[in-house]
Amino acid sequence: MSSVYHDYSNFSNVTTFIDSFNNFNQLPNLNFIEKVWGAYYYYMANDLFATGLLFFLTHEIFYFGRCLPWAIIDRVPYFNRWKIQDEKLPSNKEQWECLKSVLTSHFLVEAFPIWFFHPLCQKIGITFQVPFPSIKEMLIQWAVFFVLEDAWHYWLHRGLHYGVFYKYIHKQHHRYAAPFGLAAEYAHPVEVALLGMGTVGIPIVWCIITKQLHLFTVCVWIVLRLFQAVDAHSGYEFPWSLHHFLPFWAGADHHDEHHHYFIGGYSSSFRWWDYFLDTEAGPKAKKNREAKNNTQAEKVQKKNN
Numbered sequence: 139m140s141s142v143y144h145d146y147s148n149f150s151n152v153t154t155f156i157d158s159f160n161n162f163n164q165l166p167n168l169n170f171i172e173k174v175w176g177a178y179y180y181y182m183a184n185d186l187f188a189t190g191l192l193f194f195l196t197h198e199i200f201y202f203g204r205c206l207p208w209a210i211i212d213r214v215p216y217f218n219r220w221k222i223q224d225e226k227l228p229s230n231k232e233q234w235e236c237l238k239s240v241l242t243s244h245f246l247v248e249a250f251p252i253w254f255f256h257p258l259c260q261k262i263g264i265t266f267q268v269p270f271p272s273i274k275e276m277l278i279q280w281a282v283f284f285v286l287e288d289a290w291h292y293w294l295h296r297g298l299h300y301g302v303f304y305k306y307i308h309k310q311h312h313r314y315a316a317p318f319g320l321a322a323e324y325a326h327p328v329e330v331a332l333l334g335m336g337t338v339g340i341p342i343v344w345c346i347i348t349k350q351l352h353l354f355t356v357c358v359w360i361v362l363r364l365f366q367a368v369d370a371h372s373g374y375e376f377p378w379s380l381h382h383f384l385p386f387w388a389g390a391d392h393h394d395e396h397h398h399y400f401i402g403g404y405s406s407s408f409r410w411w412d413y414f415l416d417t418e419a420g421p422k423a424k425k426n427r428e429a430k431n432n433t434q435a436e437k438v439q440k441k442n443n
């Protein structure tokens with residue numbers, strides 16, 4: 139029996155998922171998503187398996203679901219006007235090889251540890267019961283996770299560009315100088331583990347410290363982070379891309395330059411780390427850096443004179 143809800147006394151017998159949903163549907167204090175969530179756990183009747191399957195499927199459905207529109211856009215010439223590196227459309231062979239590699243990594247590397255997630259949640263106090271926490275609490279946590287993950291990603295990714303780390307680990311991800319959606323998770327397993335710590339490890343540490351985190355919040359956070367990573371690799375810059383409205387949002391414009399010029403642009407979601415530490419990528423950033431160095435040199439010269 140699942141512990142997703144505290145009182146099953148008024149529940150009738152369940153043989154299908156719909157039966158389970160109908161039971162939860164009678165609870166007036168739950169919204170639709172909470173009812174589906176509760177019905178899923180109750181129907182599965184094994185919380186450990188239910189969480190493992192939920193996270194595995196969430197990852198597969200939302201990752202590939204988000205990649206699909208980009209793969210279609212790549213095949214429609216109309217959209218080529220918004221492609222950042224317009225001469226470099228990924229070939230079918232490249233996309234197919236990338237897909238095989240990503241799928242292998244999902245099944246061999248990620249499918250195993252995902253089953254330990256539920257016991258871990260129980261140990262550190264990540265709850266999964268309905269009802270969910272307030273939307274305000276979730277919004278704050280998503281914002282904190284985005285900011286912290288970006289910092290983790292910046293420093294880890296910058297480190298991965300050094301000598302041996304690059305040669306043996308990060309080089310794989312840089313195989314595509316002009317990225318495409320699917321390439322977001324095309325990386326060495328060690329890189330997947332290290333950068334994945336930013337996505338999964340930060341909520342874990344957050345819960346250990348604050349004792350306040352729900353599994354649904356983690357689930358949505360992972361989906362948002364998947365969307366961010368896939369979109370950053372899409373290779374398209376539209377007039378309606380998010381960074382035009384949120385100037386500190388990184389997006390494809392920022393990450394495509396990292397793949398193209400290889401140096402600079404190490405953060406994932408935001409631009410502030412690269413901006414303040416002067417590690418932005420591309421010729422425009424290089425020009426700004428040179429101009430800054432020249433003014434500094436002129437100042438020194440004036441002082442010496």
Ligand SMILES: [Zn+2]
Nearest residue numbers: 295308312396
């Ligand atoms: Zn890199």
Ligand SMILES: [Zn+2]
Nearest residue numbers: 311317371393
């Ligand atoms: Zn990348």
